[in-house]
Amino acid sequence: MRPTDTPDPQAHRPAVLGVRFGANPNSSSLGVDVTFLLFGGAGALGAGLFLAAWLRAKRKKAAVVGRDDPGAAP
């Protein structure tokens, strides 16, 4: 191979200061934190409303049995 004045690209390669995977500078998506807050908040609300309807019904049923059954064991 003929020697040249070109510096070795490996020796003078600029340092990589940081790598960020999955980032798209042209993306107009919402940030992952906002997405988590929106979906998490709405999901927690849906679960809360669903569970409240179910659990309150269970509790009422237990209370009614306790009140109307004087012979029941304490």
Add this chain to the structure above:
Amino acid sequence: MSRVAALALSLSLAVPSGGFEAIASRAGARSHDASCARMQAWVDAHPRDPRAGRGLVWMAELRLVDARADLALPLFARAARDFAGSEWGWEGEKGVADLDLARHSYASAIATYDRLATLPGPYWRYVGRTSAKAARAARRRWHVFLLLAALLTIGLGVRLFRARRALWPPPEELTYALPVAAVMLLACLRQPAGEAHAVATVALGALVLLYAHGVHLRARAASAPARALEALLGLCEAAALLYCAVVASGLWARFAETLTSGAER
């Protein structure tokens, strides 16, 4: 850089020499108010100059950068009126239509876009068609938003009325949800205005819905089918609240992009 800022910059770079150029090219060195005052004086001194239309649109775009739609509207309208039939007159018409769209005046905005789509040349045909299509989609979303907001409000009112004798103390659902809502509201502080508005709407709306459902369930003994209906309605109301928060915050396009392409890290 936003589209508006890029247009303002391109207008600054594209202007010809003379007093007009001296004003436009130094927009970055002065406040927008000062730049607009100078440009307004130039336009008033040269009302018949072909560059006056460009100056009006330039000022309007600067005002939009500052979120001053109230100041941008008369500038776009004047460009559309005084330079009708020219490139800057059409830019003025589109600016007025864009502001109409932002104020939910869909009919006038769509009419303007449809008219622009009939202009000769591919640019205005493309701009008119795509803008009209987007405006029609935005109108549909707005109508769905109004319907869902009305249904949520009616459901809220009915539940509170039926439980009017037992509104206090707050139900357990609310006490469990309060810390979560507080964290969400705190997280809003680091977000831009649109995102913060959406998250705060979900957090506060969730508290209101949980309170209404809680006091209603506590006050009324419901049958099994009614409980199932309440649970199903709860899921639907959560989805409706999310939709309303996103649309009312002007985040629909980004929300749809997030659903199709994933969230931005």
